[in-house]
Amino acid sequence: MGTHNxxxxxxFEFTGKVKTxxxxxxxxxxxxxxxxxxxxxxIMHERTxxxxxxxxxxxACVCMSGTFFLAVQYVAQxxxxxxxxxxxxxxxxxxxxxxxxxxxxxxxxxxxxxxYHHWHADGLTVEGSPNYDAIIAGKSVFLNVPFFLGRQVxxxxxYSIFSILFVKFSYNEDLAGGLNSYRKxxxxxxxxxxxxxxxxxxxxxxxxxxxxxxxxxxMFGWYNFAAMWVSSLATIAVIIxxxxxxxxxxxxxxxxxxxxxxxxxxxxxxxxxxxxxxxxLIYYANMPEETVYFYKRFEYYKFWxxxxxxxxxxxxxxxxxxxxxxxxxxxxxxxxxVVLLGHWVDYYxxxxxxxxxxxxxxxxxxxxxxxGFVGLxxxxxxxxxxxxxxxxxxxxxxxxxxxxxL
Numbered sequence: 001m002g003t004h005n006x007x008x009x010x011x012f013e014f015t016g017k018v019k020t021x022x023x024x025x026x027x028x029x030x031x032x033x034x035x036x037x038x039x040x041x042x043i044m045h046e047r048t049x050x051x052x053x054x055x056x057x058x059x060a061c062v063c064m065s066g067t068f069f070l071a072v073q074y075v076a077q078x079x080x081x082x083x084x085x086x087x088x089x090x091x092x093x094x095x096x097x098x099x100x101x102x103x104x105x106x107x108x109x110x111x112x113x114x115x116y117h118h119w120h121a122d123g124l125t126v127e128g129s130p131n132y133d134a135i136i137a138g139k140s141v142f143l144n145v146p147f148f149l150g151r152q153v154x155x156x157x158x159y160s161i162f163s164i165l166f167v168k169f170s171y172n173e174d175l176a177g178g179l180n181s182y183r184k185x186x187x188x189x190x191x192x193x194x195x196x197x198x199x200x201x202x203x204x205x206x207x208x209x210x211x212x213x214x215x216x217x218x219m220f221g222w223y224n225f226a227a228m229w230v231s232s233l234a235t236i237a238v239i240i241x242x243x244x245x246x247x248x249x250x251x252x253x254x255x256x257x258x259x260x261x262x263x264x265x266x267x268x269x270x271x272x273x274x275x276x277x278x279x280x281l282i283y284y285a286n287m288p289e290e291t292v293y294f295y296k297r298f299e300y301y302k303f304w305x306x307x308x309x310x311x312x313x314x315x316x317x318x319x320x321x322x323x324x325x326x327x328x329x330x331x332x333x334x335x336x337x338v339v340l341l342g343h344w345v346d347y348y349x350x351x352x353x354x355x356x357x358x359x360x361x362x363x364x365x366x367x368x369x370x371x372g373f374v375g376l377x378x379x380x381x382x383x384x385x386x387x388x389x390x391x392x393x394x395x396x397x398x399x400x401x402x403x404x405x406l
Contacts (some may be wrong), residue, residue, distance in 0.1 A: 003293055006251050006402065008393040012243065022378040029372010036365045038082035043359045049105070049114040049357035054347050055373035056105040058231070060098040060156065061224075062377070065232030066091025067163040068196060072272055074166075074182075074189035079400030080259055083251055087239050089170060090234070090385035097380055099156035106152060106207070110145055115355060119143045119213035135214055143210060155203050162192040170392050177394040200225050208347075211354030212378050215293045219278040226271035230312075231343045233263045234336035239381070241329045241336075249390055254327040255406040261326025264339060269318035272309070296353040300360060304349045311342025312327040344370065 066088040073081045090168070109115025117138070123129030125137040128334055138272075173181035201221020209220045213241030237260045243249045282290045297305045315338045325331040352360045392398065 007390070008389065008391055010248065010390050011388070012248055012382070012386045012390055014382045018378070018382065022375045022382070025371045025375020026379065027372075027375075028368050029370075029375060032364055032368020032372065035368070044365075045112075046114045047356050047361060048365055048369075049112070049368040050110045050351055051107060052105045053115060053207075054344070054351050056098070056102040057368050058344065058347055058349075059373050059377055060095070061228035062232045062235050063091050063095035063098045063163070064159050064200075065198075065228045066236070066393065067095060067159060067166065067192070068229065069232060069236065070166045070185075071162070071192045071196070073188035075193060077186070077397070079397035080256065080404045081397040082397045082401035083391055083404075084236070084240055084249070084401075085170065085395070086385060086388065086390050087108060087243075088235050089167050090381045093167050093384040094377070094380045095156075095163040099160050102207075103149070103152055103156065103380040107149060110149070113386045116148075116210060117212075118354065119210060120145060139213060148206060148210075148265065151202065151206055152225055155199050157227060158195060158199070160271065162188060170395075171388060171392045171402075174232045174389070174392060179396060182396050190234040201230075202229065208350050211351060212293065214289065217278050217282070217293075219274055219281075223271070223274045223278060226267055226274055227312075227346055228291070230264060230267040230271055231340060233260060233267065235262060235265065235338040238340070239333055239385075243333055243335045243390075244329065251402055253404065254329075255404045256401075257329060257332055258323070258406050259325045261332050261335075263319050264332075265316055265320040265326070268312060268320075268339065270306050272317075273311040273317070275309075277386075293353075296357070297349055300358045301349050301353060308345045308349055311345060315339070315342065352396065 022060075033048060033052065036044055036051075070085065070090040071079075100118065106115065110120055113121065118145075119139065121131060124133045125140045126132060127137070166185060167182040169185045169188070201224075204221045204224035205216075208224065209216060237257070239255070240249060240252055241261070242336060244252055261321075281293065282294060285291075313381035316335055319331060319335045320326055325335075348366075395401075
């Protein structure tokens with residue numbers, strides 16, 4: 001496509017069926033959560049909170065990684081992605097909403113004792129108490145409610161600030177042109193990546209690993225990083241492909257899809273590498289305090305355990321190994337959806353054994369909560385996407401992206 005045919009003022013209109021379906025999803029989600037809280041016992045309440053944590057964490061991680069995508073492109077001074085940056089920008093712009101929801105879910109779960117009860121329960125750190133736990137007492141300097149919530153607020157707050165800055169600089173670039181905004185984006189991206197690299201493992205340790213506070217793995221943070229990164233890449237691919245089908249972003253070609261497919265393929269392998277390395281070390285050590293993590297998943301979640309590997313390793317590797325499949329929107333869309341569903345399974349088997357343990361299930365609460373957050377994500381991200389033109393017309397590397405060929 002020649003650049004003279006491109007409408008640099010093209011804007012997405014968030015109306016019609018997509019908007020209606022997103023609102024319906026939100027309503028179904030609220031109904032499912034209400035059902036879990038008002039129609040069930042304590043076990044049902046814990047299951048509802050576990051699903052809220054799963055989806056709030058997933059929502060936040062995808063938006064965080066949208067910001068990470070922007071930062072990587074700026075630091076690498078990548079040209080291929082300049083014409084698709086509005087999509088991850090919309091995800092980044094939604095991060096403050098996702099951050100508030102996650103903090104509310106965590107806080108409510110803590111104070112109702114439906115989440116994090118492995119380290120936040122009466123008497124666990126008090127010597128002489130019948131509930132005293134020496135291991136938890138030894139971790140109480142780090143695992144205590146004020147410090148725990150403080151870290152959540154600080155980490156998510158910092159990520160949100162950088163998200164807003166990247167979006168602001170890009171919009172200013174549209175208005176003023178020149179390199180000033182791009183240079184600001186580059187400098188802030190360098191700072192953000194250092195902060196993000198050091199804090200995301202701690203964020204994963206806090207939010208997910210501390211659900212089973214007796215167990216720990218130093219690889220767990222990178223395992224979560226790989227999951228959130230590949231989920232975000234799949235989300236970007238899905239949004240772009242569906243926008244193209246709706247007649248938008250026609251400047252995106254098969255080479256752009258190829259790049260996204262390569263990233264999804266490569267980081268799915270990286271996710272599997274970290275998963276297997278963690279599993280192999282624990283299996284080989286054969287220490288009860290370590291193997292209990294995988295014992296629970298083999299005992300109560302065996303189906304989910306192997307489905308996780310099939311969806312997040314076998315599907316992307318087998319289907320995206322071929323070059324043509326990365327460049328075909330139908331196949332890339334299918335794999336991206338499988339990966340997104342697969343990482344729901346991934347988070348499910350990370351979270352459920354440490355919250356509801358053997359009282360797991362799959363039904364109205366799981367499906368409804370997931371639909372609610374998918375609807376919320378769709379509504380917030382597409383609303384953000386509709387506010388500005390779909391192309392950053394004054395990005396200094398835009399012409400390279402518009403003529404991108406592999």
